[in-house]
Amino acid sequence: MTPRILVLPGSNRTGSFNAALAAAAAVELAQQGADVTRISLVDYPLPILDENLKNETGIPENALKLGHLIAAHDGVFLCCPEYNSSIPPLLKNMIDWVSLITRDGDKVFKPWAGRYVALGSASNGKLGGIRGLYHVRSVMVNVGTQVISEQCAVSGAADAFEADGRLKDERANTMLVNTCKSLIRHCSMMSNG
Numbered sequence: 001m002t003p004r005i006l007v008l009p010g011s012n013r014t015g016s017f018n019a020a021l022a023a024a025a026a027v028e029l030a031q032q033g034a035d036v037t038r039i040s041l042v043d044y045p046l047p048i049l050d051e052n053l054k055n056e057t058g059i060p061e062n063a064l065k066l067g068h069l070i071a072a073h074d075g076v077f078l079c080c081p082e083y084n085s086s087i088p089p090l091l092k093n094m095i096d097w098v099s100l101i102t103r104d105g106d107k108v109f110k111p112w113a114g115r116y117v118a119l120g121s122a123s124n125g126k127l128g129g130i131r132g133l134y135h136v137r138s139v140m141v142n143v144g145t146q147v148i149s150e151q152c153a154v155s156g157a158a159d160a161f162e163a164d165g166r167l168k169d170e171r172a173n174t175m176l177v178n179t180c181k182s183l184i185r186h187c188s189m190m191s192n193g
């Protein structure tokens with residue numbers, strides 16, 4: 001079966017480098033044969049997680065929508081900005097809200113459980129945001145996903161993309177191609193049982 005992969009950037013910034021990387025990843029995944037859905041968290045605003053809020057009003061509708069979207073895919077490609085060497089709050093907040101989902105009606109429902117996850121990052125700095133991925137990886141393992149080894153960090157991101165969205169640098173592009181290849185391979189094993 002064709003692997004279904006959800007691509008999402010952890011930034012809502014206009015002109016986001018990670019949104020550009022997500023777009024490049026979506027094109028590459030589709031070229032390699034995946035069925036790709038690319039979304040933006042702009043369309044799923046969430047309040048800052050607060051357990052009082054969760055106890056009073058439950059899990060927000062947008063977190064439930066994201067949970068169902070994640071569960072409808074075999075894999076997720078996350079493009080993660082690095083904030084102070086770590087995970088940005090927009091992404092962490094979304095991951096945390098979705099991690100609180102445990103049921104859909106009377107059925108057990110854990111959207112992150114068993115999903116394959118690939119990580120990418122883009123930053124204008126020399127390290128391309130790679131230090132943040134160490135933290136993102138740890139969080140994603142904690143919520144029950146299988147994070148693949150390959151990852152893609154794009155440095156000098158302000159000048160890293162061609163006008164058509166492709167990565168200019170051969171090394172960065174090879175990292176992206178290999179990360180997509182590995183994610184698809186893992187998701188295909190899952191689709192085929």
Ligand SMILES: Cc1cc2nc3c(=O)[nH]c(=O)nc-3n(C[C@H](O)[C@H](O)[C@H](O)COP(=O)(O)O)c2cc1C
Nearest residue numbers: 011013016017018019081082083084085123125129
């Ligand atoms: C609070 C904060 C902390 C940041 N820390 C880092 C950092 O540790 N390393 C880095 O490479 N860039 C850092 N940056 C710069 C981001 O990489 C930059 O804002 C980038 O454009 C964010 O990704 P985006 O373009 O996808 O929005 C930081 C930015 C902010 C707002």
